[in-house]
Amino acid sequence: MKVKVDKDQCIGCGICEGVCPQVFKMNNENIAEVIVDSVNQQDKEAVKEAADSCPVEAIKIEE
Ligand code: F3S
Structure with a gap:
């Protein structure tokens, strides 16, 4: 699994x-x-949680 942060969308909240x-x-x-x-197998759930928690949906997951 790969993950990206859209730098233009990120507002630097730091949740991720x-x-x-x-x-x-x-x-x-102050951009993620x-x-x-x-992403390691063991970190996948945390990455999904971070993506769900990001207030501006700047985290893009690619399976
Ligand atoms: Fe930015 Fe979202 Fe992380 S706003 S700091 S990508 S939780």
Whole structure:
């Protein structure tokens, strides 16, 4: 599974990093970045939870 953050949509709320810091990290501009090439099996549920929790739906999951 792959995941992306739409930088134009992200408002920097930081929920994704809080839910799944293994995959999401806030950058210097307070925009979330994905720090892995692909999501581990064990992180999938947390990534889905982060995507569901993002208030602007900036997290895009690609199966
Ligand atoms: Fe941005 Fe959404 Fe994460 S607004 S910081 S991608 S939860």
